[in-house]
Amino acid sequence: MVENRPWLTFLQHFVLLCGVALVVFPIWIAFVASTHDGRSLVSGVIPLLPGDLFFENYRTLLSEGMAGSGGGPVWLMLFNSLVMALSIAVGKIAISLLSAFAVVYFRFPFRMFCFWIIFATLMLPVEVRILPTFEVVANLGMLNSYAGLSIPLIASATATFLFRQFFLTVPDELTEAARMDGAGPFRFFKDILVPLSRTNIAAIFVIMFIYGWNQYLWPLLVTTDESFYTIVMGIQRMVTVADSYPRWHLAMATTVLALLPPVIVVVVMQRLFVKGLVETEK
């Protein structure tokens, strides 16, 4: 639109800026809090400008962690979260690609039945099936392990469905050309389908990484050993300490640290991510 109404422009920007401020303010507070000492945060007046303890607080966190308030050093929790989020994202993509490939390109008995079974699991989020899942994981001896953290969350109807829809748009001639060229099913999958799904894979990766990173309930259940605690549940443990004030400045610093990896993933993959969601024509 070609319009020139200064007031309208001003109003639009004003509304947008208010919205941004509303969203960013809590994060700003968290950051500011992470640069003060514990005492100034519980004094009743929350500071709005960064203090001078930025390096000290973060050094404490990363090296020693918060002894006495549960959880190991923060770097270990970050590492655990990273392993969990990455395995979930990568595992989900691998499994969904393969199952979508099977459902779209192979004619086997009960093909559509399989697809609908996969699809039906969309209706059962982790929280609903948490008891039986826990039972299975416990019986398999996967408590307190990375496998226990990630494997139960890997099966994914969403991604299978998305890849299926994408595979259906790949022209048949491409499949036929590959057959002419002598590519077997696996060659076709590896050389043609996966490279073509690149943007979709990126989109799914971003979504699933954040999904994995933000898991709270499941890690809380399957880990009792501090060395397997993830960062998101770690934060929660920091603020529910007995017999003392929660050390808000360190909790906030942890929050800021926990925020970083998903942000980095989104920023790095943003271009591909948007393309993957928008693009239909290849």
Added chain:
Amino acid sequence: MADIAIKNVIKRYGDTQVIHGVSIDINDGELIVIVGPSGCGKSTLLRMVAGLEAISGGEISIAGRVVNRLEPKDRDIAMVFQNYALYPHMSVFDNMAYGLKIAGRPKEEIRERVEKAAKLLELSALLERRPRQLSGGQRQRVAMGRAIVRNPSVFLFDEPLSNLDAKLRVQMRLEIRQLQRSLATTSLYVTHDQVEAMTLADRLVVMNQGVAEQIDTPINIYDRPATVFVAGFIGSPSMNFLPGEVDAKGEAIALAQGPRLRSISQKLGNHAGRSITLGVRPEHLQPVAEGEQDFHLEAGVVETLGADVLVHGRLVEAGAAAPQVEGEGGAGIVAVRLPGHAKVAEGDRLPLKAQDGLLHLFDPESGKRLADV
């Protein structure tokens, strides 16, 4: 290099039979064009040769080897698809090299063969590009390059030019012809465009509703179409079909619309008294001086094409007062092709004569050819 034998091939989808026993023998190095309207089964036939469709009955052999149960890659064929089917994420080089790579050829050999094919197709400068950075004609060339590189014994073309604009189509048509000549590779080419079919083919297969109506050289098919369908499909504008009857002596044809044709060289004794369909191509009706005509044409729509003028109109008996009005629309409309600067206006009456020896008689029931006249 190989010949192809298609023997009584049948295709069924469930209970619906779409190809009813087609047999074609293709000689080594020949370019055979299969032409027909949409849904006639021509693409299905090609895909059966390619191995992309199962064969429900009959036998296809390539170079003496029955291929009914072979995978496409084992048939020693290459195919060019209508929408090119290039791999969008690979460069031109990789697109052409993919088949060889899978076959496990050494890198050096692949490079050599791809570069040779690229040179032949004038693609050398484009080898690093992606398909989406190419024009339609270039993509078509890459698709052909992909086929050539493999050095197969048979090329299959599935309407390869129908996505191109008219000018490019003519150019690519010539290139395909030259390429096929110089490589002398047996080729099977499917199209619905009869000009493409006529210009490319060594021999032409005209298909209709799952049956090969006629297999012959283009000029024979034009000169002596075996059925009404073939006669109407090949040639543009289409042949005119006029119902009529051979008179009792077999010397003249009385058309249902009135006029009698007397100027026929061959006696029609064999068909005396019989109902027939007379076929006359628009280019075989000649304007003549008043008095020599077989009939008059009352001009309706006149199309000026530059090289020719097409006149569509109704037949009028010589000397008759008014044209017969029978039915609506196209019924009874006859087309005539006149030289480029013929002056004809709507409503004119043209005296026309059917050229001797260029008429076709068909059985009105079966549509089969009866005789040349």
